[in-house]
Each structure stands twice: as C-alpha cells, then as structure tokens.
Amino acid sequence: MKNIKYKVLLVEDNEIERHAFERFVKNNEISYDYVIAKSVSEAQRELACKKFDIVISDHDLGDGTAIDVLHFAKDIPVVVVTGAGDEETAIRTWKAGAYDYLVKDLDQNYLRAIPITVENAIKHKFVEDKLQLLSGAVRSTEDSVYITNMCGEIIFVNKAFCKTYGYSEEEIMGKNSSILWIGKNQSENTRSVFQTRSVSGGWEVGFYHKRKDDSIFPISLSRSTIKDANKRDVAIVGVARDISERLLIEDELRSTSMKLQKRIQTQNEIAITAAEAIQRLLAEGKINKASKVICDFLDVSKINAGAAELNCTNFDFTDLVSSVKDLLSSFTSGKNIEIKCSAAGRQCAVNADYDKMAQVLINLLLVGIRFSPQNNNIDIVINNTGSEIAVEIHSAGCDFENNKIYKNANNSEWIKQQFDSGREDIALGLRVAREFIEMHGGRIGAERRRPVKQESNQRQDFASQERADTGNVLFFTIPKINSMFLQAEGVEEQKNLLKMTPANI
Numbered sequence: 001m002k003n004i005k006y007k008v009l010l011v012e013d014n015e016i017e018r019h020a021f022e023r024f025v026k027n028n029e030i031s032y033d034y035v036i037a038k039s040v041s042e043a044q045r046e047l048a049c050k051k052f053d054i055v056i057s058d059h060d061l062g063d064g065t066a067i068d069v070l071h072f073a074k075d076i077p078v079v080v081v082t083g084a085g086d087e088e089t090a091i092r093t094w095k096a097g098a099y100d101y102l103v104k105d106l107d108q109n110y111l112r113a114i115p116i117t118v119e120n121a122i123k124h125k126f127v128e129d130k131l132q133l134l135s136g137a138v139r140s141t142e143d144s145v146y147i148t149n150m151c152g153e154i155i156f157v158n159k160a161f162c163k164t165y166g167y168s169e170e171e172i173m174g175k176n177s178s179i180l181w182i183g184k185n186q187s188e189n190t191r192s193v194f195q196t197r198s199v200s201g202g203w204e205v206g207f208y209h210k211r212k213d214d215s216i217f218p219i220s221l222s223r224s225t226i227k228d229a230n231k232r233d234v235a236i237v238g239v240a241r242d243i244s245e246r247l248l249i250e251d252e253l254r255s256t257s258m259k260l261q262k263r264i265q266t267q268n269e270i271a272i273t274a275a276e277a278i279q280r281l282l283a284e285g286k287i288n289k290a291s292k293v294i295c296d297f298l299d300v301s302k303i304n305a306g307a308a309e310l311n312c313t314n315f316d317f318t319d320l321v322s323s324v325k326d327l328l329s330s331f332t333s334g335k336n337i338e339i340k341c342s343a344a345g346r347q348c349a350v351n352a353d354y355d356k357m358a359q360v361l362i363n364l365l366l367v368g369i370r371f372s373p374q375n376n377n378i379d380i381v382i383n384n385t386g387s388e389i390a391v392e393i394h395s396a397g398c399d400f401e402n403n404k405i406y407k408n409a410n411n412s413e414w415i416k417q418q419f420d421s422g423r424e425d426i427a428l429g430l431r432v433a434r435e436f437i438e439m440h441g442g443r444i445g446a447e448r449r450r451p452v453k454q455e456s457n458q459r460q461d462f463a464s465q466e467r468a469d470t471g472n473v474l475f476f477t478i479p480k481i482n483s484m485f486l487q488a489e490g491v492e493e494q495k496n497l498l499k500m501t502p503a504n505i
Contacts, residue, residue, distance in 0.1 A: 008034040011057035040064035077121040144240040166212035269412035277419040296428035317348040343382035363429030368395035444476040
C-alpha cells in the first residue's frame with residue numbers, strides 16, 4: 001500500500017496541536033490529503049460530505065468526545081489521541097470501536113507513532129473488508145463449504161452445507177469430517193469413488209458423501225490447505241457440490257444416445273435390405289413390386305425425417321373399407337379368401353387422411369392375405385367406442401404375440417425375412433401402418449386370440465361374433481366425428497385410392 005495518498009480527517013480543538021500535526025506531516029513529507037475539524041460538529045459535517053481513509057481524533061473536544069466522532073465515522077477506522085490518558089478511557093474507546101489509542105506527551109513524540117498507526121489501521125481495515133467479502137461469498141455460495149483443522153474436526157460450515165447435509169451448524173461443529181464419508185461396506189452402486197464428466201467436458205473424480213439421515217449422494221469435491229503467515233498448514237477447506245441431477249442428466253443423455261444409435265443402425269440396415277430387394281426385383285422384371293417397396297421406403301424416410309404430413313377430411317370409414325376390398329380382390333381370389341366387414345350398412349364417420357388410411361388398410365390386409373392359408377376368410381370388425389373407432393382385422397394369418405407388431409415393424413431381421421420370402425409388399429407395410437395411425441393420434445397393435453369352446457348347438461358361421469373372438473387380430477383406432485358432418489359436407493370422391501389398381505399395390 002506504499003505511494004498511496006491517504007485521506008485523513010484530523011479532529012483537534014487545540015490550535016497548538018493542529019499546527020504541530022501540520023509541521024510534522026510537511027517536514028517528514030508524509031503523503032496525507034488531510035482535512036482539519038475543530039469540533040465534533042465540524043467532523044460530522046466533513047464525514048457527511050467527504051470520504052476518508054482514517055480519522056485521527058482528540059478524545060476531549062469542546063462539544064463532545066472522540067466517542068461521538070466514532071458514531072459518525074461508522075466503518076472508517078479511528079485512532080484516538082488524548083493528553084489525559086488512563087486505562088478506563090482507553091478501554092471505553094476500544095469498546096466503542098477505536099482501532100488504537102495514543103497518549104500525547106509534552107515533547108509531541110506521539111506524532112512519530114501516527115504514520116505507523118495510520119498505516120496499520122488502514123491495512124487492518126482493508127484485510128477486514130476483504131475477509132468479510134470472502135466470508136459473505138462463502139456463506140452465500142450454493143456449493144457446500146466446510147473447513148476442518150489439521151485433525152479433521154469441522155470448524156466452519158456455510159448455509160449450503162447445512163441445507164445439503166441436513167445438519168445444523170451447532171450439530172456439526174467439532175465433529176470429525178469422516179462422518180461425511182460412506183463406510184467400507186457400501187454396494188457397487190455407491191462405491192466411494194467414481195469417474196464422471198465435468199462441466200467443461202473433461203473427466204473428473206466424483207465421490208459419495210452421506211447426509212445426517214444416512215442417505216447417500218454423489219458429489220464433486222475440491223480440497224485445499226490453508227497456511228498461516230509462517231506457511232504452516234493450519235486448516236483444510238473442502239468445497240462439495242451435489243451432482244445428483246447432473247448424473248441423472250448424463251444417464252438420460254447416454255440412454256437417448258444409445259437409442260438413437262440403435263435407431264440409426266436399424267434404419268441403415270432397413271435401407272440396405274430395401275435397396276437390395278429393389279435391385280433384385282428390377283432384375284427379375286417385377287416392376288410393380290419394386291414400385292411398392294420404393295413407395296413404402298419413401299414413406300418411412302419421410303416419417304423419419306419428420307416430413308410426413310396429414311391432409312385430414314371427414315369421410316365414412318365403411319366406404320373406404322369397401323373400396324379397399326375391391327382393390328384387393330385379385331389378391332383374395334387367387335387364394336379363395338373372402339374379406340367381410342361387420343359394419344356394412346352403418347356409417348362410421350372419421351376425420352383422417354383418406355389416402356394414408358387407405359394405405360393402412362391395404363398394408364394390414366395384405367399381411368392377413370399373405371399369411372393366411374387358402375380357402376379362408378378375413379373379418380373386418382368396426383366398433384364405435386366413445387370418441388374413436390376401433391378396427392379389428394381377424395385372420396388365420398401371421399401369428400403375432402400381444403403388441404409384437406411394434407417389435408416387427410422396426411425389426412430389420414423380420415423385414416429382411418419378408419423380402420427373402422417373396423413378401424416384399426408387406427415388408428415395410430407394418431412400419432408405415434403403425435406410423436400413419438400414430439400420426440392420427442390412434443393406437444395400433446396385434447394379438448393372438450385363442451379359440452373359444454362352443455356348444456354343439458351353436459352356429460359355426462364365420463361372420464358370427466364367436467369367430468371374431470378367435471384367430472390372429474390386427475387392430476387400430478382413429479378419432480371419429482359426428483355422422484351429421486358427412487351429411488352436411490358430403491365426401492369427395494376424387495381420392496388417389498380410386499385411381500389405384502392392384503398392380504400398383
């Protein structure tokens with residue numbers, strides 16, 4: 001703090017003493033920017049309008065004492081000087097907040113002590129302010145800070161520590177810091193040391209600490225040694241941060257990353273399988289099948305890219321079923337399979353994308369047709385259930401376990417198996433159907449229904465309700481609307497589906 005010009009307020013009612021102070025400062029070339037006040041009231045005015053580094057005040061003043069000056073000086077260090085000093089006066093001024101107490105002598109030798117006293121007082125104030133600032137920062141930080149002596153006994157904790165660990169300041173003081181650490185008999189999930197990513201992206205060592213209630217939580221910890229003026233180790237400060245939330249986020253990111261990698265791998269495998277199938281079909285001259293695979297793969301690609309859009313209109317779903325049945329007649333006649341619909345003659349008004357729902361029906365019915373044996377039937381059962389329509393496709397086809405459709409729709413091995421078995425038209429159909437239904441806010445699934453034992457006098461009609469309770473079922477739901485909308489608006493007949501032919505499916 002050398003070469004600093006201190007701002008000094010001298011409060012002195014004795015003119016001789018004032019002149020002596022001025023001569024001493026001038027003769028010794030002391031770098032003081034000083035102001036002289038002759039009374040307590042003058043000192044009060046100066047302190048109210050100016051800033052000072054230190055106040056030097058005579059004890060006995062005409063309108064008061066140095067204790068009054070101390071009151072106005074507030075947090076400015078004050079050195080008290082008196083010509084009639086005694087222990088009682090000295091103790092009283094120190095208790096009032098004076099930094100030091102000097103006794104005047106006849107030869108005015110006390111003036112020689114003023115520069116050192118002023119320097120020490122200002123340094124002390126600077127260190128005190130700095131310590132208060134650091135203490136405030138430590139106490140208010142969100143990290144848990146604790147300080148131990150060299151024996152490990154806790155001598156300081158901040159508010160964050162008490163909140164995180166569950167101890168009050170009185171409970172933890174004097175305790176050994178070992179109570180914060182978990183014991184040796186911990187599980188693998190709570191080993192004492194682990195490695196984690198730091199905020200900066202690098203690796204850091206993490207630890208497990210224990211709260212008052214014995215609950216265990218992960219922390220990042222930094223510790224450093226405090227040295228005294230002689231560079232001797234006197235204490236250890238620990239700064240602990242609860243990283244439970246960070247580890248949870250890391251786990252979620254890791255899980256999401258693994259899912260994304262698996263999804264990308266599946267998409268790549270499907271793309272390779274589809275490309276190989278298209279190449280083979282084109283080489284074999286099966287243009288229509290190759291076209292179907294290309295269309296399905298483009299739909300899947302648009303869905304993955306978030307580029308698929310819905311063009312919803314109001315229409316009667318039973319009309320769509322009738323149109324799809326006609327389109328698939330060439331497929332069903334070849335195997336002597338009949339498609340029946342239990343909702344014939346009833347309106348089932350829906351708000352959906354007509355063309356995409358047509359694709360859903362075609363793809364799911366093709367699954368039933370491809371896997372069903374000859375001379376069999378497929379039932380389409382449509383039920384009105386609250387705010388949605390539930391559609392069930394019953395067949396003797398592919399045996400799906402409950403909701404296994406979700407697994408097969410994204411299973412590259414299952415998709416490849418369909419390509420290799422000559423069922424290219426359904427290889428990607430389940431995936432497209434599932435995505436389109438979910439885009440409409442509906443649900444899709446599959447299940448295997450076991451036969452129900454019937455009495456001998458019961459009819460064995462395939463279209464009866466008993467038949468609907470057996471076999472393999474593909475089902476989905478879509479939102480419905482009030483049938484009055486259909487009467488008010490009518491249904492556009494210019495749908496892409498009506499332009500399709502079996503050769504394009």
